[in-house]
Amino acid sequence: MYPDTKMEALEGIQPHRQVILFVLMLFVSQARSEPFRYSVLEETESGSSIAHLGKDLSLGTGELAARSARVVSDDDKQRLQLDRQTGDLLLREKLDREELCGPIEPCVLHFQVFLEKPVQFFQGELLIQDINDHSPVFPDREMFLNIPENSRPGTLFPLKLAQDLDVGSNGLQKYTISPNSHFHVRTRNHSEGKKYPELVQEKALDREEQQEFGLTLTALDGGSPPRSGAVMVRVIILDVNDNAPEFVHNPYEAQVLENSPVGFPVVRVSARDADSGNFASVSYNLFQASDEIQQTFSINNVTGEIQLIKKLDFEKINSYHVDIEATDGGGLSGKGTVIIEVMDVNDNAPELTLSSLTSSIPENAPETVVSIFRIRDRDAGDNGKMICSIPDNLPFILKPTFKNFYTLLTERPLDREQRAEYNITITVTDLGSPRLKTEHTIRVLVSDVNDNAPTFTQTSYTLFIRENNSPGLHLGTVSATDRDAGANAQVTYSLLPPRDPHLALASLVSIHAERGHLFALRALDFEALRAFEFRVGAADAGSPALSSEALVRVVVVDDNDHAPLVLYPPAPNGSAPCPELVPRAAEEGYLVSKVVAVDGDAGQNAWLSYQLLKATEPGLFHVWAHNGEVRTARPLGERDVAQHRLVVLVQDHGEPALSASVTLHVLLVDGFSQPYLPRPEGARDEAQADWLTVYLVIALASVSSLFLCSVLLFVGLRVCRRRRAAWEQHYSVPEGHFPSHLVDVSGTGTLSQSYQYEICLSGGSGTNDFKFLKPSIPHLPPASAGKEMDSNAAFRNAFEIN
Numbered sequence: 001m002y003p004d005t006k007m008e009a010l011e012g013i014q015p016h017r018q019v020i021l022f023v024l025m026l027f028v029s030q031a032r033s034e035p036f037r038y039s040v041l042e043e044t045e046s047g048s049s050i051a052h053l054g055k056d057l058s059l060g061t062g063e064l065a066a067r068s069a070r071v072v073s074d075d076d077k078q079r080l081q082l083d084r085q086t087g088d089l090l091l092r093e094k095l096d097r098e099e100l101c102g103p104i105e106p107c108v109l110h111f112q113v114f115l116e117k118p119v120q121f122f123q124g125e126l127l128i129q130d131i132n133d134h135s136p137v138f139p140d141r142e143m144f145l146n147i148p149e150n151s152r153p154g155t156l157f158p159l160k161l162a163q164d165l166d167v168g169s170n171g172l173q174k175y176t177i178s179p180n181s182h183f184h185v186r187t188r189n190h191s192e193g194k195k196y197p198e199l200v201q202e203k204a205l206d207r208e209e210q211q212e213f214g215l216t217l218t219a220l221d222g223g224s225p226p227r228s229g230a231v232m233v234r235v236i237i238l239d240v241n242d243n244a245p246e247f248v249h250n251p252y253e254a255q256v257l258e259n260s261p262v263g264f265p266v267v268r269v270s271a272r273d274a275d276s277g278n279f280a281s282v283s284y285n286l287f288q289a290s291d292e293i294q295q296t297f298s299i300n301n302v303t304g305e306i307q308l309i310k311k312l313d314f315e316k317i318n319s320y321h322v323d324i325e326a327t328d329g330g331g332l333s334g335k336g337t338v339i340i341e342v343m344d345v346n347d348n349a350p351e352l353t354l355s356s357l358t359s360s361i362p363e364n365a366p367e368t369v370v371s372i373f374r375i376r377d378r379d380a381g382d383n384g385k386m387i388c389s390i391p392d393n394l395p396f397i398l399k400p401t402f403k404n405f406y407t408l409l410t411e412r413p414l415d416r417e418q419r420a421e422y423n424i425t426i427t428v429t430d431l432g433s434p435r436l437k438t439e440h441t442i443r444v445l446v447s448d449v450n451d452n453a454p455t456f457t458q459t460s461y462t463l464f465i466r467e468n469n470s471p472g473l474h475l476g477t478v479s480a481t482d483r484d485a486g487a488n489a490q491v492t493y494s495l496l497p498p499r500d501p502h503l504a505l506a507s508l509v510s511i512h513a514e515r516g517h518l519f520a521l522r523a524l525d526f527e528a529l530r531a532f533e534f535r536v537g538a539a540d541a542g543s544p545a546l547s548s549e550a551l552v553r554v555v556v557v558d559d560n561d562h563a564p565l566v567l568y569p570p571a572p573n574g575s576a577p578c579p580e581l582v583p584r585a586a587e588e589g590y591l592v593s594k595v596v597a598v599d600g601d602a603g604q605n606a607w608l609s610y611q612l613l614k615a616t617e618p619g620l621f622h623v624w625a626h627n628g629e630v631r632t633a634r635p636l637g638e639r640d641v642a643q644h645r646l647v648v649l650v651q652d653h654g655e656p657a658l659s660a661s662v663t664l665h666v667l668l669v670d671g672f673s674q675p676y677l678p679r680p681e682g683a684r685d686e687a688q689a690d691w692l693t694v695y696l697v698i699a700l701a702s703v704s705s706l707f708l709c710s711v712l713l714f715v716g717l718r719v720c721r722r723r724r725a726a727w728e729q730h731y732s733v734p735e736g737h738f739p740s741h742l743v744d745v746s747g748t749g750t751l752s753q754s755y756q757y758e759i760c761l762s763g764g765s766g767t768n769d770f771k772f773l774k775p776s777i778p779h780l781p782p783a784s785a786g787k788e789m790d791s792n793a794a795f796r797n798a799f800e801i802n
Contacts, residue, residue: 035123036113038089042097042128047090050080050126053113054087057122061087068116071124072355072374073109080111080126097128098165105130105167112403116356119369121402132170132223136162138231139288143217145199145233146331149207150240157199158335159185160288162219162229169222178216183235185217192321199233207237241330243274245282251337254306258314259345266297269304271326271334278329287325287335297322297340306338314344315378346383346432351376352440355405360445363416370396371408371442375428383432390426398426408442416446417483450488450542454480456550463518466557467526475509475518478550480538488542491516496535496549505534509554518552526558527600560654562600564608566662569593579643579667584636592621593664595628597650605654613661614647621666623648630664642668 038051054064065084073079081092101107109126143160164172175197177185182203188196197217213235220228247269254267273280284304286294296310297320306322320340327333355372377384388406390398395411408424422444429437456478463476482489493516498505510519516536532554539547569577580593599606610628615621620640622633630646644666651659710717 035110035125037125037127039127039129040091040095042095042131043133044091044095046093049088049090051089052087053082053089057087057113059087061085064115066117067120068356069113070116070355071111071113073111075109079109082113095128097130097167098134100128102165103167107167112405114355114372114402114405116369116372119372119401119407121405123403130167130170132166132221132227134165134170135227136164136172136219136221136229138162138217138219138229141231143231143233145235146238147201147205147235148238148241148330148332149205150242151201151205153201153203155201156186157201159197159199159217159233160231161194161196162231163290164219164221164227166221166223171221172219173222173226174220176218176220177233178218180213180215182213183215199235205237207239211237213237236331238331241275241279241328241332243279243328244332245271245273245326245328245334247271247324247326247334247336249336251339253339253341255341255343256308256312257343257345258312259347260308260312262308262311264308266306266308266340267338269299269306269324269326269336269338271304271336273326273328273332275328275330279332281329282326285325285327287323289322292317293320293322296320299324306340312342314342314380315348318342318344318380344380344383346379346430346434346436348378348383349436350386350428350430350438351378352426352428352438354440354442357442359443360447361410361414362449363414363446364449364451365410365413368410369407370410370424370444372401372405373408373426373440374405376404377430379430379432383430385431387429387431388426389429390424394422394424396422396424414446416448416485417452420446420485422446448485448488450484450540450544450546452483452488453546453548454482454491454538454540455548456480456536456538458550460551460553462553462555464555464557465520465524467524467559468561469520469523471520471522473520475520475554478511478516478518478536478538478552480516480548480550482540484540484542488540490541491538492541494537494539496537498534500532503532503534505532508532509534511536524556526556526602527562529556530602531555558602558605560601560605560652560656560658562605563658564597564599564650564652564660566595566597566650566660568596569662569664571662577663577665579665580630581667581669582632582636584638584640584668584670586632586636588632588634590632592630592632592666594630595623595648595650595662595664597628597660597662599652601652601654605652607653609651609653611649611651612646613649614645616644616646617641620644621646636668640668644668 036051036053036056040048040050054061057064059067059069062085064082064087069082069084071078071080071082071089079092079095081090082088083090095109097107100109107128107130109128111124111126113122113124114120139160145157145159147155147157159175162172162175164170172195174187174195175185177183177199182205183199183201186198186200188198190196197219199215213233215233215235216230217233218228218230220226248271249269252267252269256264256266269284271282271284273282283301284299285301286297286299289297296308296312297306298309299306304324304326319342320338322338322340324336324338325333326336353374353376355374356369357371358369361368361370375386375388377386386404388398388400390396390408395414397409397411399407399409401407408426424442424444426440426442427437428439429435457480458478461476461478465473465475478493480491480493482491492513493511494513495505495509495511507521508524510521511517512519516538518536534552534554535549536552537547537549539545582590582592595610597608597610599608608628609625610623611625612621612623612630617640619633620636621630621644623630628648628650630648646664646666647661648664649659649661651657
C-alpha cells in the first residue's frame with residue numbers, strides 16, 4: 001500500500017513508490033510463496049492504517065476473526081497489529097528507520113500472517129521509507145590540515161567526512177567550502193557508498209605569504225528542503241616534507257571470534273615513510289571512526305596494533321571497516337583500511353515462541369491442532385540450524401509448517417480414562433559445537449466424553465429378607481461405577497419393567513435413584529411369595545446417556561409364623577369323636593393310629609416332632625417323635641381299661657417353637673366282632689342298646705369290605721413296601737412333572753407346595769396295609785441323595801400308618 005498522498009506532499013516524497021502484491025495460486029505447506037509488500041513513511045503516527053489485509057487475502061468481513069488471524073514480526077517487538085473486524089493492518093508504534101536499520105537500505109520489516117482455523121501462512125514485507133529528519137554532522141568542531149608549502153596545484157587533501165543518518169536522496173550529497181583563492185572542495189564517492197570531501201589546491205602556496213587559512217566546510221543532504229552541517233577547517237602551511245606514509249597492505253583483512261576476550265590483538269598495521277629523520281617517524285590513529293568502532297577497537301599509536309576493548313556480538317554486527325591514518329613527523333599522512341570479520345560462535349540457545357495453544361482436547365477428537373509455535377536461533381551457519389522434537393511415547397506428532405513454524409497435532413483420538421493429562425516437552429537443539437538446546441513444556445488436558453457406560457460391581461445380586469418385615473426396610477444396595485468424569489460419571493438407578501407381567505414390582509420394592517439403596521415397600525409373606533427377580537438399570541448423566549443393567553434376586557426367608565395344623569384325626573364338629581379300635585390281643589408295637597400334621601412354614605420351621613402329652617394310663621402307649629405313629633408300648637391285658645384318652649402334642653422347630661395338640665380316643669375291644677363299648681354313666685334303656693347293635697353291624701360290614709379291597713390292592717402294596725426304605729431315609733422330592741393320578745394339595749395353603757400325596761387304603765389289623773397321605777416319590781437319581789438333609793422338613797409332613 002502506498003503512503004497517503006497528502007503525507008507525501010508534506011514530507012516531500014515522490015508518489016512513485018508502489019505496493020508490490022503478488023498473489024500466486026500454488027501453496028507450499030499451506031503458505032504463500034511470494035510475500036505481500038507494503039511501504040510506509042518512518043515516523044508515521046501509531047494506529048495508522050498500512051493496508052487492507054483482509055482484501056489482499058480475499059477474506060470477507062469477520063472471517064479474519066473467525067480464523068484467528070495473527071500478525072507476527074521477525075524481531076522480538078510486535079510493531080504491527082491486525083484489526084480482525086476491519087481487516088486493516090495497523091502500526092502499533094512510530095517507526096524510526098535509523099533505529100531499525102541504520103545505514104542499511106532498503107529498510108524492510110519482515111512479518112508473517114497466519115490463520116489458525118485451518119492453518120495457513122502468508123509472508124509480508126513492510127518497506128520503511130526514509131524522511132529527511134537528520135542533518136549532516138561532522139565529528140569535530142574544527143579540522144586541522146597541515147599542507148607543505150611545496151605542494152603543487154591540483155594536490156588533493158582528504159578531509160573528515162560528515163555523517164548523515166538518513167539514506168538515499170535524504171542522505172549526504174555534496175560538500176561546499178567558503179570562497180577563497182587557493183582551494184576548492186570536491187566530493188568523492190567511496191566504494192562503500194560514503195561521500196568524502198577532498199580539498200583541492202588550486203595554486204601554489206607560499207608559507208611566507210600566508211601561514212594559515214580558515215575555511216568553512218559545509219555538508220548538504222538531498223532533502224527538500226535540504227539540511228546542512230558545517231565545520232571550520234584550519235589549513236596550516238608546513239615546511240617541506242616530500243613523502244607521506246604509505247601502508248604496506250591496503251586493505252588489511254582480519255578474522256576474530258565473537259567470544260574473544262577484551263584486549264585480544266586483532267591485527268597489526270604498518271606504514272612506511274620514505275623520508276628520514278622526524279619526517280619518517282609514523283604514528284597511527286583511527287581515522288574518522290564511528291562511535292561503535294571507537295567503543296570496540298583501539299590502536300597503539302606506535303606499533304599500529306589494533307586490540308579489542310569490548311566484547312563482540314556476531315548477531316549484532318558481523319563485520320567492521322576500520323579506517324587507519326598514519327602520520328609522519330612532518331605532518332603528512334596516509335590512509336588505510338582494515339576489514340575485520342567477526343566469526344560466529346554457538347553462544348545462543350534456540351528460542352521457542354508459542355503462537356497458539358489449545359489447553360484442553362476432547363478425548364474422541366480426531367487429528368487436532370494443539371499448538372503452533374516458532375523456533376529461532378540467532379547464530380549463523382550450522383550454529384543456527386535447529387532440530388525440533390518431542391518424546392516418542394506420546395500420541396502427538398510435530399509437523400513443520402512454514403519458515404521455522406511447527407504445528408503440534410494429536411496423532412490419534414485420546415482416551416481420558418487411560419490418561420487425563422499430558423506434559424509435552426518440546427526440545428529444540430541446534431547443530432553447533434557444542435550443541436545448545438531449549439526445552440518448553442506444554443500441559444494438555446484431555447476433556448471427558450461420555451464413552452463408558454456404568455458398570456455394576458456384580459452382574460447379579462442376591463438379597464435376603466425375612467418375611468413379615470416392616471415396610472421401608474433396607475434390603476441391600478446395588479452399586480455401579482462409571483470410568484468417565486463429571487456429569488458423564490453421575491450414575492442414577494432405576495427399576496426396569498419386570499419380565500413377568502404378573503409381578504407387581506412397583507408395590508414390592510423401590511430404589512434410591514442416587515445411592516442404589518433398595519427398600520421393601522410392604523411386608524412380604526414367605527408362604528405367598530418365596531422369591532422374585534427384577535432388573536435394575538444404571539444410567540449416567542452424559543449426552544447421550546449410557547446405561548447398563550444388573551439382575552437382582554430377592555429371597556424371602558421364612559419366619560415361624562404358622563403353628564402346626566393337624567390333618568388327622570380331624571377335629572370334632574360337635575358330634576362325639578370316633579374312637580380308635582384296638583383289639584386286646586394286640587402285641588407290643590401295634591399301630592393304633594397316626595397323627596398327621598403339616599406346617600405352612602418351611603425349613604426348620606416346618607420340622608415337626610410328636611410327643612405324648614397326656615394319657616389315661618401312662619406307659620401303655622407311646623408316640624414316635626418323627627412320624628406321629630401311636631403304637632402300643634407293651635402287650636395289652638384283660639386288666640387294662642377299655643377306654644383311653646391320649647393327648648398328642650405336635651411342635652415345630654422354629655424360634656420360638658409353635659405347637660398344636662390333638663386328642664385321640666382309643667377303645668380296647670375283644671376282637672372287632674364284639675367290641676366292648678364303655679357304659680355311660682347312669683342306666684341305659686333298651687332302645688339305646690338296640691341302636692348300638694346296629695352301629696356294630698355297620699362297622700363289621702365296613703371292615704369286611706376293606707379286607708376285600710386289600711386283597712385287590714396286594715400288588716400295589718408290595719411295590720409300596722419296596723420304596724419304604726427310601727421314605728424312611730427322608731429323600732427329597734424333586735420338583736417337576738408328577739403323574740396325573742396323584743393328589744396335589746399345594747393350593748390349600750396348609751401343605752408344602754413341593755409335595756404331592758397318594759391315598760392307599762386297605763383292610764386288616766396288625767399289618768401295614770393302611771396308608772394315609774403317603775408321599776409319592778419316583779425313582780430318584782443318585783445325585784438326589786445329597787439333597788436328603790435339605791428335604792427332611794418336607795418328609796416330616798408325610799406319615800404312614802402301619
